[in-house]
Amino acid sequence: MLTYIYIYIYIYIKGKGDGHKGLMSEHLKHACDELFVQIALLFTSMAVHGCVPEDLQISTVIPIPKGKNANLTDSNNYRGIALSSIIGKVLDLIVLDRFSEMLVTSDQQFGFKARRSTNMCSMVLKETISYYINNHSTVFCTMLDATKAFDRVEYCKLFRLLISRNLPPMIIRLLLFMYTHNTARVSWNGVMSTCFAVVNGVKQGGVLSPILFCVYFDGLLYKLMKAGYGCYIGCMFVGVLAYADDVVLLAPSANAMRKMLRLCDDFASDYDVKFNSNKSKCIVLKPRYSHLPTTNLGFQIGGNEIEIVDEWPHLGHIITNRCVDDADIMSRRNCLVAQINTVLCYFGKLSAPTKLKLMNSYCSSFYGCELWDLTNGCINNICITWRKGI
Secondary structure, three states: OHHHHHHHHHHOOOOOEOOOOOOEHHHHHOOOHHHHHHHHHHHHHHHHHOOOOHHHOEEEEEEEEOOOOOOOOOHHHEEEEEEOOHHHHHHHHHHHHHOHHHHOOOOOEOOOOOOOOHHHHHHHHHHHHHHHHHOOOOEEEEEEEEOOHHHHOOHHHHHHHHHHOOOOHHHHHHHHHHHHOOEEEEEEOOEEOOOEEOOOOOOOOOOOHHHHHHHHHHHHHHHHHHHOOOOEEOOEEOOEEEEOOEEEEEEOOHHHHHHHHHHHHHHHHHHOOOEOOOOOEEEEEOOOOOOOOOOOOOOEEOOEEOEEOOEEEEOOEEEEOOOOOHHHHHHHHHHHHHHHHHHHHHHOOOOHHHHHHHHHHHOOOOOOHHHOOOOOOOHHHHHHHHHHHO
């Protein structure tokens, strides 16, 4: 265990703070070897006795505004960022490494996996749509939004799933103690609130938490895959694609989509997941010259109608019913204009080499450009904007 602690502190834990005792990852990184011995002994005693010190259970939540122009007097416009124990993060990494084979999720889940990304998830989505359109078939693409999915995880059902995956009882007991005794407090303008118990949801700020959520959500992907109503490419099922709680359903017919949505409703009822119909949208992608109606399809989630739209973002990529990248490219072009103007506004009086370095640092990210059709004429608009910015 001593070797694991040494490796994880030096490779994976960087620039992190616990928000409680003022302990930073650098404190562990530059400490003497004796500290690693003491941490190893601490973890061993925690596993043996099934208890966790109070300092490892406290998370500090810092509210962050969701946007620059958000109404700061409305609590709904804040997103909570949780800071948790640095030593607890090391423990999570050890558990994740030692028992990763027992926490494997479906191939349809792209979130928090090695060699997986949002770009890859969107690429599979676009390639599936292209495959069906090129074979003269309609695709119904429904993007579901799960409301506060990470915070709605029920402990009893989560740990039953971990037991069914044969995770060692000693580790389950330790995680169960950490979750049932988890507390949090809010930091606002340097003032700390009193601690309160967290009775549901995966632990915010924990390295293991996203993986546990994917395990919790994996039942939905397995149920949809077993039913087999969605799209296929050859023998490969691509009827559902997920990145954590962002779920996309793909079906070749309206009837198949209705059946898939009913399965989602059943899972939501069993696992206390709430799909938001207002933020869930459906795009109907038809081959050329198709006259299939796209209204009154009767798609519902949670008893409410799902709106049919012409375009909608998926993991930052804009998907349209015309199967082109124009909207996504122009969105990136508009972001580039805003970034260049920001550099000129705040740093316009600096020397040219400095401004060029700033432009290279802050204006050179074209998220999703790997997925664009390079023959699209809209790319020339980005090139023109770049030259004008230079």
